[in-house]
Amino acid sequence: MNAPGRQLPYRIGQIVPSSNVTMETEIPALFRARERVAPERFTFHSSRMRMKQVRPEELAAMDDEAGRCAAELSDARVDVLGYACLVAVMSQGHGHHRTAQRELAEVTRHNGAPAPVVTSAGALVGALHTLGARRIALVAPYVRPLTETVVDYLRQEGIETSDFTALEIPDNLRVAAHDPALLPSIVRGLDHRGADAVVLSACVQLPSLAYVQAVEDELGKPVLSAAVATAHHLMRALDLPAVAPGAGHLLSGAYADAPVTN
Incomplete structure (x- = not known):
């Protein structure tokens, strides 16, 4: 993990369904709101898992691609990864967000670019x-x-x-x-x-x-x-205060230094 206050932007990696067009707008928007009140800067990088219909069979097949996406993003030496599909994780069984976070973080370690992993479910x-x-x-x-x-x-x-x-x-x-x-x-x-x-x-x-x-x-x-919850956890995984004005109480600053729990 990189030290707060560094000059280079933090790289935010996102694992997204191939048909998702929202996380690559809302997550950057939340981080841009943070940039208006804090010095750190961010870039955003995505890898996609195939999925068109939100149905159990497509969600399971998509989830199987997450490891490949984590490897691709770690090739770019991202500082944190966000797995951006809540129901794909939750539909795999209780507690799967913990398993997914652990397994995907292991992919980044095996690739020589360890990075924390946040799931939208967790x-x-x-x-x-x-x-x-x-x-x-x-x-x-x-x-x-x-x-x-x-x-x-x-x-x-x-x-x-x-x-x-x-x-x-x-x-x-x-x-x-x-x-x-x-x-x-x-x-x-x-x-x-x-x-x-x-x-x-x-x-x-x-x-x-x-x-x-x-x-x-x-x-x-x-x-x-x-998305708001994911942004909060991504910021905290980077050991940065989690704040984005205008995005509700969670990112108001009241929980800027809250520990990540899931």
Whole structure:
């Protein structure tokens, strides 16, 4: 890992589904927000796993490609890797984010370029624990059975879901095309009265960043997304304060130095 305050930019590696077009916009946007208030600079580098339809068989086949992607990114000597597909990890069974992080980090070590690995699945779990959220409301674009897989995964990590919406969009490009301006009204339709936090997008392909702060201001409780959680964990994995103004309570600075837990 590189020392904070260095002159060269940090290299952020992302392992993304081939049809994902959101993480390569939202993660850089969050780091650019950080650049406005901190001296460090960043570049972004991706490797892709084939996937078009968000279905169990395609998710499993895609997950098998993650090791190749980790090796390719470590060839570029990235400083941290983010595995940017939450449901692909969660659908492989409880606790798989820990296995994926360990195995992909081992790939980078074997390639002579060791780097920490963050998964969006583990980041969401860890971020909710960081916020002290024991009960949440959640929006996901997946078909209902996959959304229930996410809800069950979180339950086994000690996080209950009071209510959720499954948008029933299996085509991954259609997920990216979903209008984020619809999210505030979708959240208003959820029962979030007893929730400690709201997950505006439990998917790194569903655009939501433009509305995280607005929905949080409306509800008066923490609002985050899988992308916001991933950015927080990527920053902390680099041993940098995790902050991005305008992206909700998690990146407000209140948890800038929180340890990564998942």
